[in-house]
Structure formats: C-alpha cells, structure tokens
Amino acid sequence: MLRMMGAVLLVCGTGAVGVGQALKLRRRAETLRQLSCAAGALRREITLQSTPMPQLLRELERLSDDPVKRLFSRTAYLLRELSNRSFVLLWQQAAAETLGGILKREELSAVETMGTWLGRYDARQQEDALAKVQTLLDTFAQAAAEDARREGRVRTALGLAAGACSAILLL
Amino acid sequence: MDEAYRISRFDGAVLLLPQTLRCRARQLSSKQRGMAEEVRLRVGQPMTVLVGGTEIPLGAENVVPRDLESVLEIGTQASMHSVRDSLRRGFVTLRGGYRLGLCGTAVTEHGQMTGLRCLSSAALRISREIRGAAESVLPAVVRNGKFSSTLILSPPGMGKTTLLRDMVRLLSDRYRFRVAVADERGEIAAMYEGRPGMDVGRRTDVLEGCGKAEGTMTLLRAMNPEIIAMDEITEMRDLEAIRQASYCGVKLLATVHAENREGLIRRPLYRELLALEVFSRFVTVENHAGERRYTVTDEEGALCCG
Numbered sequence: 379m380l381r382m383m384g385a386v387l388l389v390c391g392t393g394a395v396g397v398g399q400a401l402k403l404r405r406r407a408e409t410l411r412q413l414s415c416a417a418g419a420l421r422r423e424i425t426l427q428s429t430p431m432p433q434l435l436r437e438l439e440r441l442s443d444d445p446v447k448r449l450f451s452r453t454a455y456l457l458r459e460l461s462n463r464s465f466v467l468l469w470q471q472a473a474a475e476t477l478g479g480i481l482k483r484e485e486l487s488a489v490e491t492m493g494t495w496l497g498r499y500d501a502r503q504q505e506d507a508l509a510k511v512q513t514l515l516d517t518f519a520q521a522a523a524e525d526a527r528r529e530g531r532v533r534t535a536l537g538l539a540a541g542a543c544s545a546i547l548l549l
Numbered sequence: 550m551d552e553a554y555r556i557s558r559f560d561g562a563v564l565l566l567p568q569t570l571r572c573r574a575r576q577l578s579s580k581q582r583g584m585a586e587e588v589r590l591r592v593g594q595p596m597t598v599l600v601g602g603t604e605i606p607l608g609a610e611n612v613v614p615r616d617l618e619s620v621l622e623i624g625t626q627a628s629m630h631s632v633r634d635s636l637r638r639g640f641v642t643l644r645g646g647y648r649l650g651l652c653g654t655a656v657t658e659h660g661q662m663t664g665l666r667c668l669s670s671a672a673l674r675i676s677r678e679i680r681g682a683a684e685s686v687l688p689a690v691v692r693n694g695k696f697s698s699t700l701i702l703s704p705p706g707m708g709k710t711t712l713l714r715d716m717v718r719l720l721s722d723r724y725r726f727r728v729a730v731a732d733e734r735g736e737i738a739a740m741y742e743g744r745p746g747m748d749v750g751r752r753t754d755v756l757e758g759c760g761k762a763e764g765t766m767t768l769l770r771a772m773n774p775e776i777i778a779m780d781e782i783t784e785m786r787d788l789e790a791i792r793q794a795s796y797c798g799v800k801l802l803a804t805v806h807a808e809n810r811e812g813l814i815r816r817p818l819y820r821e822l823l824a825l826e827v828f829s830r831f832v833t834v835e836n837h838a839g840e841r842r843y844t845v846t847d848e849e850g851a852l853c854c855g
Contacts, residue, residue: 424630425630428630428631428633429628429631430625430626430628430631431625431626431627431628431631432626432628434628457626457627460622460623460626460627461564461565461566461567461568461571461623462568464619464622465622465627496627497622497625497626497627497628497629497630498618498622498627498629499629499630500629500630500633500664501630501633504630
C-alpha cells in the first residue's frame with residue numbers, strides 16, 4: 379500500500395513539474411500578447427492624446443494584467459529617479475525585474491528597445507518605433523503560442539512519463 | 550518676499566537639472582539662490598546663473614548636448630510628445646511653472662518651424678509668485694465693484710506675469726469675480742495634474758496649453774466668465790478674440806511687451822489693439838533700483854489713483 383502511494387505521489391510530482399513547465403510556456407505567450415496590446419495602446423495614447431508619461435503608465439497599469447501591469451507600475455515608481463538616471467535605464471530596469479524570468483533574451487530585448495524611444499521623440503517618431511516593436515512582439519507571441527501548444531503537451535506528457543518510469547523502476 | 554520661498558523656487562528649478570549640474574548650482578550662496586532669475590546652459594560653455602542682471606559662471610566644466618536633453622527629459626517627465634506644440638515656439642513650461650527656453654537647429658516643414666534638433670542652449674527661468682504685488686494696482690482698476698479692462702505694459706523680465714497672476718488672484722478671491730485664464734504657456738497658473746501650482750484664486754478657471762485666441766473663445770462659450778485674463782498679446786488673432794469677448798460684455802486683463810504707451814503706439818499690432826478701445830486702464834511696470842513700481846493710467850494717459 380505504501381509503495382503504491384509512493385508511486386502515485388511520484389507520478390503526481392513529476393506530472394506537476396511537467397504541467398508547471400507547460401503553464402510557464404503559456405504564460406510567456408500570454409505576456410507577449412499583452413505586451414503587444416500595450417504597445418498598441420501606447421501608440422494610440424501618444425499620437426492621439428499626447429498623454430504625458432506618468433499618466434500614460436498609470437493608465438496602462440490599470441488596463442493590464444500581471445506581469446505587464448507590474449512593468450508599468452514599476453516604471454511609474456522608478457520615474458521619481460528620472461533626475462538621476464535616464465528614462466531608458468529606468469524602463470530597462472523595470473523590464474528586467476518584472477519580465478526577466480518570463481521572457482527569452484531576444485523578447486526582453488525587444489521590450490527594452492521601447493524605452494529608447496518612449497518619451498524622447500515626437501509622437502510620429504515614437505509611433506513608427508512602437509509599430510515596429512509591436513510587429514516584433516506579435517511575431518514572438520505567435521511563436522510562443524505555438525511553443526506552448528506543441529511543447530506544453532510534450533512537457534506534461536514527459537513529466538507524467540518520467541514519474542511513471544521512476545515508479546516502475548522503484549517498484 | 551519670503552526669502553525661504555525665493556530659495557525654494559530656485560531649488561525647485563535646480564531639481565530639473567541633471568545630477569552633475571545640480572551639484573554645481575547648489576554651490577551658490579543662499580542670497581544668490583534667492584535672487585537668481587535664470588539658469589543658462591550653453592553647449593561648450595560652463596553653466597551660468599543670472600543674478601541681478603549678471604551671469605555668474607558655475608564651475609569650469611562645460612555643458613554638453615546630453616545635459617540639455619536631460620533637462621528636457623526630467624522637466625517633461627519623459628513626455629516630449631506632450632510638449633511638441635510648445636517646443637515649436639522655442640520654449641517648454643515645465644512642472645512647477647518653470648519656463649525652459651531653447652535654442653538649436655530649427656526643424657521646418659512648409660516654412661513653419663516644427664521643432665528643434667541639435668539643442669545648443671537653454672534658459673531655465675525661475676518664476677516666482679509675489680503675493681500682494683497687485684495690491685497697489687487694484688484700487689485703480691476696480692471702482693465701485695466694477696472692473697475696467699486692463700492692459701499691463703512692460704519690457705521682458707520685469708514681472709508682467711507675476712503682476713497679472715496676483716491681479717487674477719485678488720480679483721477672484723477678494724473682489725469675487727469669475728475669472729477665466731487663457732494660460733497658453735502654462736506660466737500663470739502652472740497647472741499640474743489639474744491643479745494650479747500657483748495661487749490664482751478660488752473663482753478662477755484655467756484653460757492651459759491652448760492658443761490665446763482659441764482659448765478665449767472656448768472660455769467665453771464654456772465658462773461664462775466675468776473677466777478673461779491672458780499673457781502676452783502677440784498675434785492679430787488675439788485681437789479678434791479680445792474684440793469678441795468685449796462684445797459679450799466680458800472684461801479683459803492682458804499683458805504686452807512694451808515699455809510704455811508710446812512704445813505701444815509705435816507697433817502696428819498694438820495700434821490696432823488700442824483702436825479696439827477695449828482697454829481703459831494701462832499699468833506700466835518700471836524698475837527703480839531693483840524695486841518694481843506700477844503706474845496706472847486711463848485712455849487719455851491721466852494717472853489713476855485707487
């Protein structure tokens with residue numbers, strides 16, 4: 379009986395690791411999708427309303443879900459350091475802190491690129507740059523969604539299979 | 550004026566500078582900080598502070614282009630897109646009501662200046678509120694509870710806007726007029742997140758960032774004012790708005806760049822302004838040994854006493 383319980387726990391444990399991995403992939407895809415939407419919202423607000431950055435960050439914080447929400451709230455918080463460090467550095471810090479563990483290096487790099495344009499140029503130039511970043515984020519989001527769909531199942535199955543194999547060997 | 554307040558305004562302006570320049574600006578004595586009128590940055594030259602008409606250099610290190618960009622970034626809170634229209638005219642009003650004048654290479658489109666690139670110099674003007682500045686003027690422009698449309702005449706840097714702001718405050722708080730301010734450059738009320746940074750009175754409505762002509766018409770339609778105040782009449786369109794407002798029975802309070810009535814008459818735009826016969830009181834600002842003196846006259850040039 380004890381052996382059986384141990385085997386079940388083993389399968390459940392490794393299965394949970396697999397499911398966790400799959401969820402992580404889905405979260406990455408969802409984050410990229412949200413970031414793309416946020417880039418679109420930034421474009422609209424900057425070109426149509428000329429919304430100042432502090433207000434813009436608060437607005438996007440309100441409209442987004444975690445972890446993108448945290449990206450905007452952290453940047454808004456860091457704005458108080460603007461007199462010591464440039465906006466691009468503050469944005470990059472916020473992006474690394476909030477998205478670093480979720481996105482791949484090149485995806486994070488695309489988000490960081492936004493900081494080099496945001497608030498520094500006139501609306502039209504920012505719009506062009508944001509449009510390019512948005513396209514890039516869309517591409518990443520599609521690839522991440524495909525990864526999540528394909529690899530998610532594989533990782534869940536691998537987790538369960540690893541648990542089952544270990545249980546058989548141990549039994 | 551309260552010395553602590555004067556120094557705090559300077560310190561507020563210094564917060565808009567990048568860290569290296571900020572440290573240098575803080576080396577000034579308290580007296581100099583209280584008297585400072587402008588901070589000037591010129592690429593390739595040390596930063597200077599204008600104190601009593603004299604530019605005092607601060608430190609030996611030269612200003613670099615990045616410093617000017619940083620001032621803009623700090624002052625606009627990384628929102629260059631929000632100040633584009635203002636930048637087109639060569640200045641930006643920053644948080645706290647400080648005005649940053651800029652020079653560089655003009656970017657033009659169809660012959661119109663659309664912006665600036667390669668910034669070369671900047672002048673950060675330290676505006677200060679002087680409560681009570683208009684005390685001596687108001688009895689001459691408000692008689693039996695009625696306000697006479699008033700034009701303030703003064704050369705640049707003599708405190709026109711300061712006087713205008715205090716007149717608006719007193720007309721609103723003490724004389725209980727509904728005052729509307731067409732604050733094109735944001736220097737009168739220094740609005741920040743919907744609240745005035747300067748005291749303009751409890752019965753004052755402020756429309757900021759809009760041209761004076763459009764602003765005046767909007768205020769007429771939207772706010773039912775008794776008095777409309779505006780700073781620096783510079784365009785023919787402003788005159789048309791003033792005419793329209795006066796037809797509606799609204800009184801005007803405005804400023805112009807001119808030394809006196811004679812200086813006003815010499816300029817075609819202001820000749821037309823006088824021809825409108827809207828203004829019946831003229832306040833001239835003069836500097837006597839560092840002290841501002843105000844003289845109020847009527848249409849005929851006769852002195853008006855309170």
